[in-house]
Amino acid sequence: MASSETLINALTTLLVTLDPPGLAPVFLALTAGMTRDQRSQVALRGSIIAFGILAVFALFGLAILNLLGISLxxxxIAGGLLLxxxxxEMIFEKRQERKEKTSEIAITKDHLHNLAVFPLALPLIAGPGAISATVLLAGTMKTTIEMVVLILILAFAMALVYTALIVSERMDRFLGNTGRAILTRLLGVLLAALSVQFVVDGIKSAFAF
Incomplete structure (x- = not known):
């Protein structure tokens, strides 16, 4: 059985890479014009799908990468470039331009389902960082019981993500348009730094520096 320190580190790593508070303003911008019920549907569906994706990578991630001949x-590197x-896009408002065009499209039931899958579940929630962290954590779990515990930790972390998305409307009223724009740019800068670190770590690992 993994030590309590290992489990705490696993939860901390997942929460940092999932970043529930950081997802809230992005979710609000993504679901602009939707009713509260529609946002709840998207948040629930997106969280469940993201959990499923991460659970699959926890169970089969290393095997899939090895099967495809892809090194970690x-x-x-690929995940860092995507990030x-x-x-x-976040820093220079390219995403906002796309969202404004998307908002002109009628919000149908199929649109809600598609939005929950892409881009919410993948890559916003279950993005390269979260997937990489999940695969790495799974590699430290040696027994079936430890793997089950990791899945439970994933479920708990995803519940926190869902909660952050549900209360995002209150955060929106508190921040306003200006506050949200500033926060989005700050998150973009932080994400840029994180993405560069992913690339650097990937290069070191690939070339064994």
């Missing part, structure tokens, strides 16, 4: 270093592209 290469996986980190950097997302951060660029």
């Amino acid at each position: 270093g290469a996986f980190r 950097f592209w997302i951060s660029f």
Whole structure:
């Protein structure tokens, strides 16, 4: 059985990479124009799908990468580049331009379901960072019981993500448009730094520096 320190570290790592508070303003911008019920549907569906994705990577991630001949270093480099592209859009409001165009489309039931899958569940919640962290944590779990505990930790972390998304409307009223714009740019800068670190770690791992 994994030590309590290992389990606490696993939960901390997942929460940092999932970043529930940081997801809230992004979720609000993504679901602009939706009713509270529609937002709740998207949040619940997105959280469940993201949990499923991370659970699959926890159970089969290392095997899938090995089967495809992909090293963890290469996986980190690709994920870091994707994160950097997302951060660029956040800083320079490219995402906002796309969201404004998307908001012109009628919000149908199918649209709600599609939005919950992409981009909410993947890559916003179960993004490269969360997937990489999950695969790495799974590699430290040696027994079936420890793997079950990791899945439970994933479920708890995802419950916190869902809670953050549900209360995001109150945060929106508190922040306002200006506050949200500032926060989005700050998150973009932090995400850019995180993405560069992913690439650096991936290069070190791939070339064994």
